[in-house]
Amino acid sequence: MKKIAIAGSTGYLGKCIAEAVVSQKSINALLLARNLEKLAVYEGENITKVKVEFTDNITLQGMLNGVDTVISTVGITRQKDGLSYMDVDYGANHNLLEEAKKAGVRKFVYVSVLNGQNMRHLKICEAKERFVDELKTSGLEYTIIRPNGFFSDMKDFLNMAQKGKVYLFGTGENSLNPIHGDDLARVCLDSIHVDDEEIEVGGPEVFTQNQIASLALKTLNKPVKIVHLSDWIRSFTLGLVRTFLPSKIYGPIEFFLSAMASDMIAPKYGVHKLEDYYQGISHEFSK
Template sequence: MKKPNVLLAGATGYLGSYILKELLTNEYPTRIIVRHKNKIPELTPAPEIIEAEVTHPDTLSNAFSGIDVVISTIGITRQKDGLTYMDVDYKANVNLVNKALEHGVKKFIYVSVLNGTKIRDLKIGEAKEKFVDYLTASGLDFCIIRPNGFFSDMRDFLKMAKRGKVYLFGDGKLKLNPIHGEDLAKVCVSSIHLPDREINIGGPDLLSQNEIAELALAAYSKPVKIIHLPDWIRKLTLWTARTFTGSSTYGPIEFFLTTMVMDMEAPCFGTHKLEDFFREEARKQS
């Protein structure tokens, strides 16, 4: 059976690069949208590359011809180039949906975040969930992938551990199971053929924040020193950031500080271990 033609938006990002590799490994006819072709390494087989700006819909005209499925990982963690979460996480993805509708695309797969409906009051959550609303009302077949955090997001634990202490809010007993990009890419690509409209997903190991802190400290052969901070410090930090900084600064801060006191447990999947990731990252820095 002929595999569908896939358009991937966000191929140069952390997750997008793994999805691209997974698509090519499984021989999907693949086209990617990039701002600059020179950011894509030579690959065999090679994807078709379209230079375009997802924030400028007039540049997307040549990207959608013959496409059956769109996968979008478009989103920003830290605002830059004067662009906001609403500009990228919402409007840029809306541009992709509109072009998909114009060209008869059959399915749109979007990577959002676990518990997105619970963080709509955050700048990043507002933009992502507004787009989810737009996609679900568009008439396209769709799938929303909701990971609970990437291994790369856990580098904040490593940064603290390298200095010998990890600071947590509360008792550190809340659990999460972040997922490696390679494992998440398999979920994204498999969703092309799945009927699911929403997939919550995490990595194979469900760990408390205390356990993650211990793994990070162990990666640097540091003794276990975990400082549990009262919640009023978190709330004060949030208030201060929102009051005295712009959204480009406080957006990532409010997301991190809010999800750190949420249950971020998701169905377990994959083979990559956070412990191994921490050890490898620490080795690179030694």
């Protein structure tokens, strides 16, 4: 029975992968995370849970012995603990990769971002793609998975909708097909057995930003009020945050503002629908 290590198993995608593994008795899973309390819900004879600090390679020593494949979702979308993208999205994954090579791991699956290789000027992509470059020359088998937006990212539209209006830059006609974590988890697990070195993937439905905004407002029973801001405001704001804020603060803003300015469409995959996801979490916004 193959042993799979899941690094970052308490994040949105990591939890989805962990839940999928628990139901598959044919996989022995090693769940690696900083906080074991968040892993308490995962139980099974095929599950082992270990606390590690991914940015401290000493805590990783020997942890990957006997592991066939590492799946890493390690990364930060909201900066915390004073750590930067380069510390985590690059540095933590670098530590994992070095330990994987020492342990004789066969394959390393890494989750980056759609079009990340073309957005290296953004702090988050700079760090992720530096690791991608390293992984490609590591000598290990690898698959780089490039999803576009997660369903969890689409909560930002609900946050605006809760206040009665959704603000978009430009015409709002740029398109994307975000993907549910459960669908993406299946892609990650399936990639263990395929030879594809890179996989671009999105959800089964393509939306314009206007359509997602309308869906968010309707989900919360709000009138459809969408405010379109001139795109120069986006560019001006981007310049301000880069000039006056430290990178650990402006990184998420920089990525969001940049991603909103173009289409983010990937090959369609999965069965989960954004409307169902919105309905399922709408109670969080009913206060």
